[in-house]
Amino acid sequence: MAKTDVLSLAILGMLAEQPLHGYQIRKRLGSELGPFRALSYGSLYPCLKRMVASGLIAADETDASAVRTAGSRRSKIAYGLTAEGESRLAEELANAGASSWDDDTFDVRFSLFTKTDSATRLRILEGRRSRLSERLEEVAEGLQRVRERHDAYTTELHRHGLERVEREVEWLDRLIENERSATRGDNPSTAPAGNN
Amino acid sequence: MAKTDVLSLAILGMLAEQPLHGYQIRKRLGSELGPFRALSYGSLYPCLKRMVASGLIAADETDASAVRTAGSRRSKIAYGLTAEGESRLAEELANAGASSWDDDTFDVRFSLFTKTDSATRLRILEGRRSRLSERLEEVAEGLQRVRERHDAYTTELHRHGLERVEREVEWLDRLIENERSATRGDNPSTAPAGNN
DNA sequence: TACTCGATGTATCGCCGCGATACAACAAGG
DNA sequence: CCTTGTTGTATCGCGGCGATACATCGAGTA
Numbered sequence: 262m263a264k265t266d267v268l269s270l271a272i273l274g275m276l277a278e279q280p281l282h283g284y285q286i287r288k289r290l291g292s293e294l295g296p297f298r299a300l301s302y303g304s305l306y307p308c309l310k311r312m313v314a315s316g317l318i319a320a321d322e323t324d325a326s327a328v329r330t331a332g333s334r335r336s337k338i339a340y341g342l343t344a345e346g347e348s349r350l351a352e353e354l355a356n357a358g359a360s361s362w363d364d365d366t367f368d369v370r371f372s373l374f375t376k377t378d379s380a381t382r383l384r385i386l387e388g389r390r391s392r393l394s395e396r397l398e399e400v401a402e403g404l405q406r407v408r409e410r411h412d413a414y415t416t417e418l419h420r421h422g423l424e425r426v427e428r429e430v431e432w433l434d435r436l437i438e439n440e441r442s443a444t445r446g447d448n449p450s451t452a453p454a455g456n457n
Numbered sequence: 458m459a460k461t462d463v464l465s466l467a468i469l470g471m472l473a474e475q476p477l478h479g480y481q482i483r484k485r486l487g488s489e490l491g492p493f494r495a496l497s498y499g500s501l502y503p504c505l506k507r508m509v510a511s512g513l514i515a516a517d518e519t520d521a522s523a524v525r526t527a528g529s530r531r532s533k534i535a536y537g538l539t540a541e542g543e544s545r546l547a548e549e550l551a552n553a554g555a556s557s558w559d560d561d562t563f564d565v566r567f568s569l570f571t572k573t574d575s576a577t578r579l580r581i582l583e584g585r586r587s588r589l590s591e592r593l594e595e596v597a598e599g600l601q602r603v604r605e606r607h608d609a610y611t612t613e614l615h616r617h618g619l620e621r622v623e624r625e626v627e628w629l630d631r632l633i634e635n636e637r638s639a640t641r642g643d644n645p646s647t648a649p650a651g652n653n
Numbered sequence: 654t655a656c657t658c659g660a661t662g663t664a665t666c667g668c669c670g671c672g673a674t675a676c677a678a679c680a681a682g683g
Numbered sequence: 684c685c686t687t688g689t690t691g692t693a694t695c696g697c698g699g700c701g702a703t704a705c706a707t708c709g710a711g712t713a
Contacts, residue, residue: 268699284662292603293611295618296595297560304699306664336662336706364493374610399492407488414570415489421628422491428624432617464670480691500670502693532678532691 265353267366268300268308269317273342273350274373276318280341283309293372298365309340317346350376357381362389379444386440390433397426461549463562464496464504465513469538469546470569472514476537479505489568494561505536513542546572553577558585575640582636586629593622 265273271294275286283305291299312318321339342350354377361370367389374382400423407419461469467490471482479501487495508514517535538546550573557566563585570578596619603615 266698282662283664284660288661292599293607295615296592296599297618299700301700301702302664303666303701307698338663368614371614372611375608396492403488403492411489412571415568417632418564418567419491421625422493425621425624428621436613462669478691479693480689484690495671497671497673498693499672499695503669534692 265349267369268304269312270350270353270373271369272308272312273317273346273353274369274376276340276342277347277350277376280321280339282337282339286340294368298368312346313340316343317349319343355381357385357388359388361385362392379440383437383440383444386433386437390430390437393426393430393433397423397430400426461545463565464500465508466546466549466569467565468504468508469513469542469549470565470572472536472538473543473546473572476517476535478533478535482536490564494564508542509536512539513545515539551577553581553584555584557581558588575636579633579636579640582629582633586626586633589622589626589629593619593626596622 271290272286275281275289275293281289283302286309287300287302287305309318313320318340319342321341322337323339354373357370357377360366362385367385370385400419404416404419404423408416467486468482471477471485471489477485479498482505483496483498483501505514509516514536515538517537518533519535550569553566553573556562558581563581566581596615600612600615600619604612
């Protein structure tokens with residue numbers, strides 16, 4: 262089976278561009294997904310090991326600084342995609358299963374949008390939107406009960422949470438509309454609006 | 458040292474109202490903090506064990522359904538605060554250390570606001586606000602680099618992230634203003650605005 | 654020249670949260 | 684009667700995280 266988890270997926274996407282060191286992967290992941298979602302070494306290196314073990318990536322230890330036949334110099338390991346890794350990435354990008362609209366998966370998938378076709382992009386955006394819609398109703402409904410049973414602070418917490426979800430839905434609507442108009446062939450631009 | 462983690466804190470606050478079963482704790486925590494932050498049994502029961510072991514809570518197994526001298530009926534364990542648990546909760550509520558404005562801690566602290574004094578509330582709100590301000594600058598700065606180096610989707614992801622943080626800052630500002638005017642003694646209401 | 658500091662780089666350890674899962678008692682309704 | 688749902692306790696393995704250790708290297712500075 263070997264379902265690809267979010268972390269592996271993000272790494273696959275990253276290494277598709279070019280081979281990287283573990284350190285660089287961590288740094289770029291932090292800069293691409295934002296300062297949140299930082300990813301610690303305690304997750305990274307074990308994950309890389311797993312991926313090597315399952316043949317998705319390969320470790321290149323041609324030590325750039327292997328000076329002078331010196332003793333045990335093992336440092337600087339560049340990781341790159343194998344053929345299997347590439348096909349797995351492609352497969353995963355095309356599939357975009359129901360888990361793609363989870364809170365912690367969505368932004369990784371979104372950051373890989375340039376590597377996907379418009380149909381898949383739309384599927385993910387709409388999937389995420391419907392997931393949030395469900396939550397919207399759920400929370401709006403619960404908000405009433407919270408108002409009755411709990412204090413004003415708790416209520417305010419829920420109200421703000423609801424507002425946040427509403428914002429994200431609006432955001433998704435804009436993206437979806439944008440994606441649709443691009444598909445309609447108005448112009449070949451694959452770019453979202455970027456209004457400011 | 459025994460620093461109290463978020464989970465324990467939430468449980469302490471919950472049990473301060475009344476003794477509860479593990480099952481009820483889980484359910485209420487889900488309904489108070491929102492449908493997110495659900496808390497699985499795999500975290501709950503071990504945590505309860507830890508808390509019992511450190512004397513913060515006590516297990517009351519007076520089996521409500523201990524019918525008829527029957528065999529080994531051990532079910533329905535009600536957990537309640539010990540004296541030590543109460544003082545720990547009070548201490549923790551008053552302290553409100555620097556960790557109180559972490560992403561995953563803040564909402565728990567916020568949901569306990571009715572149990573705290575106005576000064577502590579303000580300290581937490583302002584702490585959270587300044588934490589977000591830092592992040593705001595950080596992200597706004599990084600956004601420029603993302604625009605140059607990355608694709609439009611990644612840029613949009615960051616722009617939206619920035620917007621979300623801005624929203625929360627505005628929200629906090631409203632709460633802070635509200636808390637201040639309450640402290641000024643305009644009226645004894647401890648309630649936030651709740652505008653809608 | 655030597656010293657220190659910060660970035661780059663690999664790696665592991667223990668803690669603990671999570672999802673899945675198992676089990677049991679009991680109430681309601683078809 | 685039998686299935687379904689709720690209440691209830693509990694554990695297992697997986698894996699992410701924060702802390703930490705250690706090594707190398709370039710640049711600035713005393």
